[in-house]
Amino acid sequence: MRRLTGGLILIWAVTFLFSLPETFNFFFWRRQLILLTGILSFGYMSAAMLLAIRPAWLEKRLNGLDKMYRLHKYLGIGSLVALSVHWLAFKAGKWLTQAGVVQRPFRPEAEGINWHAIANDIGEWAFYAFVVFALVSLLKAISYKRFVILHKLAGIIFIAGALHSVMSLKYLMNTLLYDITVIAMVFVGCYCALLSLTSQIGNKKKVNGTVINVERYASNTVHFQITVDQSMKYQPGQFAYLNFHDGESPHPFTVVNYDKQQKIIEIAVKALGDYTAKLVNDLQAGQQVEVEGGYGKFLLSDNKKQVWVGAGIGVTPFIAWLESLASGRSAQAPLEKVIFFYCARNRQEAFFIERLQLLTKRISHVELRVLLADDGELLTPEEIIHQMDNCTDYSVSFCGPEVFAEHLKKGLSASGWCQSQFHHEIFSMR
Template structure:
């Protein structure tokens, strides 16, 4: 985001240097603030729209869809701040003129339609809509289902903002770079907005399937298989969006395993919220489902020494890794030592313990350690440091609660271990 801000600031600075007046009055500086906050807010929104369509090349560059969503959120916050400053700078001229503090330079009324005034009206109403949209999104005052529907409105707001921006430009030689940047961002953002409004996002990664097997665990988890009608692009550790055509928006779930020959996708879900509880209790064989994926960069590390931590249902990507390693379909030859911690509340909720034991017996360099919280077995950074012989050259792959991740990172870094070796996905999609 800093690079983007720097690039947008550079475009404004070039325009500023080519627009220096004989005298620097209030209205010159007001216009420069409007131009600066305008390109910052529009640039942030344009990139946010681009991230929203989930392009594969950006996912690779940003190291996963979860990082893209985090940047998307930060860009939204940046847009909110910059747009607020843009609106205040615009209104300040009118307020101060009415108060008699400054005197507006004489500007003859242009003949015909006042396109500039129309552009201002469009921009102002788009700003008010964006304020409501951003606050509702950031404060999480609506359900995930309504949040996804609400997010569709972002496309409409952006198109209105693009119209405002294009109509507000003066198209002069000294503002050419600025004008080109605004038009280019408008075209990219509007294209992305149309993809969103027509539900075309991720269409090249969607396959249709049928739920063919359902198994429930301890009344709060379900393990099921989906047979899809065509192959899916997938790497072990990735997740997919599932749409059961039940009136709910697609939700992301880690793929436990994918059989390419049989075209069978394996998913495990624990009841952690309203939607997942509904899925656990009501999912049946024969249900139709649309699968979109795979997404994510939670992939096998190439470090010689590794620590894996799967907490609760967060064990699922590690099962995918082990299945791949055990079958030989994933050439994982660099690892010499892997200590795998499976953390669960109790034996009843350690749903995959037999499967993990069976898989790790087939892979000599993977050591499985099962920790049950109800028995007082809690994973600590000190235990990891001891088992890794106090060295600092090892990776930690983690999937589980965010607070647990932060606790481990903080404790491990105190021993001189570098936090850049900690790999986990920020599984928050809003």
Template sequence: MYSGLLGLGYMGLAVLLAARFRWVEEKVKGLDKSYKLHKNLGIGAMVSLFSHWLIIKSGQWLVGSGILQRPSRGPQPEIEGMNWHAIAEHVGDISFKVFLIFSIISLVQAISYKKFKFTHKIGGLLMFAGIFHTVLLLDWNIGTIPMNIAIAIISIVGIWCSWLSLSGSIGKKNKADGKVGNVKAYAVQSDQNMAVRFSINLESDISYKEGQFAYLNFHDGESPHPFSVLNFDAENRLIEFGVKDLGDYTHKLVNNLKAGQKVTVEGGYGSFQIPEFEKQVWVGAGIGIVPFISRLYWLKRKTEKQQVKLKEVHLFYCVNSEKEAFFRNEILSLIQRLDFIELHLVNAESGEPLDSVQIIEKVKSKNFDICFCGPQQFGEILKTGLNAAGVSENRFHTELFKMR
């Protein structure tokens, strides 16, 4: 019973995180952290429920082999002539096996995002099955009251969040419809685009902080995808994005996006807000430069009100080649009035990719906060190198922009 309760608890917390409530996001310090915790809870549920299933089955196997004698459990309770106890056991056995398949599909990265999102909807049904199985097998006596209360709370949360998922209501209060406005494509070769910068004219307001991301749904049969916000003009309800060709979906988006397309924006999400330390280093690798541009627009608005406390910022824009520095001119234009920000273009094609030594040499100090957005492996290398050089891990800020 306790192994089953643990598994149900992990599932309940996982569906709560999946509901994308803002108060939950604040508790876990960002939606990116929420998704990582959601994944770990799913793994915990899989291990717990496998243990639960194994414990139950081991008793049957031992009785069948003659090692143990079946205990006398008395007649099973019936409601309206149906043995609901046996039905609950049968539902639990089937749903557990489906859950194992569901978990494997969720953990295999080779499966496309579209298929992953579609199959993940099954999670809500599995939550319902788990609650049905658990509630009908409860023991009703004084000793089990605390456990039954815990199960009741988990069940209420699980049913609520699962229904939001299955009915498509997750994030409903954070959504705004709009249309694509200006579209600017960037290409290194003439035959295809590598990135695109576009704006969306919104019909209603959204809640947004600089550095956040939003889900975009182009109503094209694909699931909503998350993208970092490049700029948000709340007064004119204009939101802008920068997207790079990094896979099947983004390849299609970068090469086929047209002005006038209908789109639904859900957000903003994330807690990639840069700390107020006077000396900072920002590292944007490839399209990872986008949240920093968002920060530059925000700083420009703050400087107009003379509210900036920053003294020195080194912005490292890392690209594979100079031709891929699509946003350099926009950055240079923004920092004209931000004289405390210095741009460093790091071109990997030149044979000198960014490392911790370069950063410390440019900053001429080890007393700074560093914010990173880019490939996870690259970030880990920089973090390890800076830590070895004497920069504390606590001063390295990044976002786990991984939604599965």
């Protein structure tokens, strides 16, 4: 985001240097502030629209869809701030003129259709709509289902903003670079907006399937398989969006295992919210489901020595890694040592313990440590450091609650361990 901001400011600065007047006044500086905040806000919105269509090349560059969603959120906040200043700068001229503080320079009356005034009206209403949209999204004031529906409106708001931008440009030689940049962003953003509005995002990664072999663990977890009609691109540790055609938006779930030959996907879901609780209770064999994936960059590290931490349902990507290593499907270079901590509340909720024990017995360099919270077995950063013969040689991969991740990361870094070696996904889609 810093590079994008720097590039946009540079483009504005070039325009500024080619627009220097003989005398400086309030309205010159006001226009420059409008131009600066305009290109920043529209640039952020265009980048956010590009991220929203989930291009594979950007996922690779940003190291995962979770990082893309986080940047998408920051771009939304940046757009809100820049647009607010843009609106204030625009309104300030009228307010100060009416108050008699400044005098507006002479401007001839427009002949025919006043496109400039129309552009201002479109921009102002688009701004009000965006403020409501952004605040509702950021404050999490609505359910995830309504949040996804609301996000469809972002495409309409962007197109309105694009109209405002194109109609507001002066198309002069001294603003040529600025104008070309804005027009390029209009094309990119509007293309992405149309993909979103016509529900074409992720179509190339979608396959249809049927739910089979539904098994419930206790009252809060369901384990099932999906037989799909086509092969999908997938790497162990990735997740997929599942759409059960139940009126809810597609939700992301980690793929426990994928049998490419049989075209069978394995999923485990824990009741962590309203939708997942409903899924745990209501899912039945025979249901039709649309699978979109795989996504994510929570992949097996290249480090020879590793620590894995799977907390609760967060153990699922590590099962995928183990299945890949045990079957010989992994292209991973031979590992020297893996210390694998499986953290669960109690023995009854350690649903995958037998499977993990069988898998780790087949892989000599993986040491499984099961920690049960109800027995007072809590994993600490100090325990992880203690198990490492030389902490600088190890990478740490974590999947589980975000609070637990931050606790371990801070504790490990306080012991001199490099935070860049801590791998985990920010599994928050809003």
